[in-house]
Amino acid sequence: MNTDTLKRVAPQAETTGNGKIKKVSIVVSKGTLEGIYPGLIMANGARMEGIEANLFFTFFGLDAIIKKRINKVKVATVGNPALHIPSFIGVIPGMSALVTKMMMKEMDKLDIPPVGEFLEMIKAAGAKIYACKATVEMFHLSKADFCDEVDDIINVAAFYEKSAGGQIIFT
Amino acid sequence: MLNPSQWTEDIAAEIAAAEGIPVLTEDHWKVIRFMRKDFEERGQIPTIRRIKNAGGVPVQDLYKLFPDGPAKKAAKIAGLGKPQGCV
Numbered sequence: 001m002n003t004d005t006l007k008r009v010a011p012q013a014e015t016t017g018n019g020k021i022k023k024v025s026i027v028v029s030k031g032t033l034e035g036i037y038p039g040l041i042m043a044n045g046a047r048m049e050g051i052e053a054n055l056f057f058t059f060f061g062l063d064a065i066i067k068k069r070i071n072k073v074k075v076a077t078v079g080n081p082a083l084h085i086p087s088f089i090g091v092i093p094g095m096s097a098l099v100t101k102m103m104m105k106e107m108d109k110l111d112i113p114p115v116g117e118f119l120e121m122i123k124a125a126g127a128k129i130y131a132c133k134a135t136v137e138m139f140h141l142s143k144a145d146f147c148d149e150v151d152d153i154i155n156v157a158a159f160y161e162k163s164a165g166g167q168i169i170f171t
Numbered sequence: 172m173l174n175p176s177q178w179t180e181d182i183a184a185e186i187a188a189a190e191g192i193p194v195l196t197e198d199h200w201k202v203i204r205f206m207r208k209d210f211e212e213r214g215q216i217p218t219i220r221r222i223k224n225a226g227g228v229p230v231q232d233l234y235k236l237f238p239d240g241p242a243k244k245a246a247k248i249a250g251l252g253k254p255q256g257c258v
Contacts (some may be wrong), residue, residue, distance in 0.1 A: 048241065049239075049243075112194045120230075
């Protein structure tokens, strides 16, 4: 079956006629500051462009939506070669907090909010926010552990249902 | 907007109509005026976060007033061009 036949038989509902993306589902699977922010910026950016957005937090990404951890998200200073700080320095107690503080200051200058405020904005902009059921069960969590912005705890099947017709972005 | 100094409130209403907002209410004007004032003071188009914090307009309201792209739409109507940031 060539591409033309495939397009005729199963037209993708992903884009409108002019190629604009209509919906994105963004998966956040990491719990570091640099692992969480790209997903948040893309979800917020999608809403700013009128694109429907779902945010799905799984594994260590849950740290971004757990009430107790939301304001403690840090930069990884060990095993993070792109940070240009050798790991034997990065492992010193307090290094991660220091680097995080410096990075948050730079982000604030660009008007990028801390995680909690950012999630509030993304939710208010109309995005949907979900937690991964498998991880929730694995870490023995419940809905009460999550911030108010979380809409529901869903499994991977439900994630695919909600993502149907849109693009999936894994971060 | 080729020449920002040519902006008037009437032009704003026309741009708004072209953007799918037939009537500019007082709530719309609150945002537009804040954005123009903030741009004059700081030389940068305010982000949604700034409109929320310094401008006092909740994010939800902003999306209701300027659906599908409030930062871009409001900036266009206010004669300010395209926002350059990622937030």
